[in-house]
Amino acid sequence: MAAPRAVWKGFLKVGSVSCGVKLVSATSEASKIHFKILNRKDGLPVNSAYVDEGTGDRVEREDQVKGYEVEKDDFIKVEPEEIKKLKLTSAHTLEVGEFVDISSIDTRYLEKPYYLIPADGASIEAFSVLRDAMAKKRVAARSCVVLYQRGREVVLQPYGKGMLLTELRTHNEMTSEKAVFDDLKSPTYDEDLLEIASLLIDKKVTKFDPSKFEDTYEDALIAMIDAKRKGKKPPKAAPRPEENVVDLASVLKKSLAREGIKRRKSA
Template identity: 80%
Template sequence: MAAPRAVWKGFLKVGSVSCGVKLVGATSKAGKIHFKILNRQDGLPVKSAYVDEETGDVVDAADQTKGYELEKGDFIEIEPDEIKKLKLSSAHTLEVESFVAIDDVDTRYLEKPYYVIPADGAALEVFSVLREAMAKKRGAARSCVVLYQRGREVLVQPFGKGMLLTELRTHNEMASEKTVLDDLTNPKYDDDLLEIAGLLIDKKVTKLDPSKFEDTYEDALIAMIDAKRKGKKPPKAATRPKENVVDLASILRKSLAKEGIARKGAAKPQRKSA
């Protein structure tokens, strides 16, 4: 098996202790359906291009540069080389600023994962000691790193024989839960309904197994493409959900019966006399 391709190489640094590490992408889109944009007139692929907003002329890559808009129509030009020359320690070093308890991590902020592995054999001992110490303390290291010319806050935690680095969303990227949840009310409900719902949940408790996940949208795309290729009609669209449940008690009891769940202490139906 070929060695994994690193997207970043540098050093993991905790205090005065450091070791060489590599980041390897933990996700892949290789198996996903990808579409090309076609010209409806002749069915041929079209290319995207940057055009001058005023003249409409295509601008060659050599004539393109980045610009930051100060005010409407007023830009400061930034050359790619100027960005590359920025001296950031995080471009080559994952310096741990602090440790947080893994159990306290707000999962809303977790974004994109990468595997962290030792850069070479010389880094293996230090890397392993740091990983095991973090595992025993159930701690995750908070740091920042420059990836793809962008500074990113990250969290590093033990993962098997290696570590897992996860990009973090910033606080400014998150919508406040108050704007969404504060107007919700807690309706009154019968404790009996809560018990029935709990029984349904208990029936379906399992372990999270990502290998069982199915991308139903991707599957539907494949089925549609296959049907068009064979000159058949596309599969029927999925049925829309029904309206809100009106008689919750009745629906929950029917669900219990369908799942074959018997309630403790529930009265058995009486037989009719002959």
């Protein structure tokens, strides 16, 4: 099996120590269902195109250029060559500015993962020393890198024989939890309900195992397409969820019975 293609090559730099590294995407879209847009009349695929807002004429690729809107309908053109001339250190170097405790990383900011590995045999020793030192200290490294012509804030942490580099969302992209949670009321409830809910949780505690994850929407799409291919009726739609629980105590007790859980007798 051929090794996945690197999406970025450069150097990992910590102080005066540096080594050649490369990034390989840790995710794949190969198993996803992808649709094409068809013309309903003849069933043939249609192509998307850029058109001039003023004339409605199609604009060919060689005539397209990026533009930044300064004010309404007032654009500054930015040529591809101008972007390439931006000589950012992070375009070729992952320079570590700081280390943070792994447990302190707010998972809301984690976006897309990549595997980070040595670029060549000469880089293995330095790479391994840095990775193992980070693992021993249980820290992650903060850095930034240019990927696909955009600067990305990233975090690096030891992962098996290599490292895991994860793109980070910026603080400006995040919605404040206060804006969402502030209006939520904290109800008072019987402690007995908390005990029953805890028993249900204990019954289902297990290890985090992503291999057991199922994409039920993707599975339903595949089943529908397979049925249409064979000329059969599509699968029945899933039933709508039930209304809000009114008698929570009754529902929790029924759940205990269904799971075969017996409550401990009160002292």
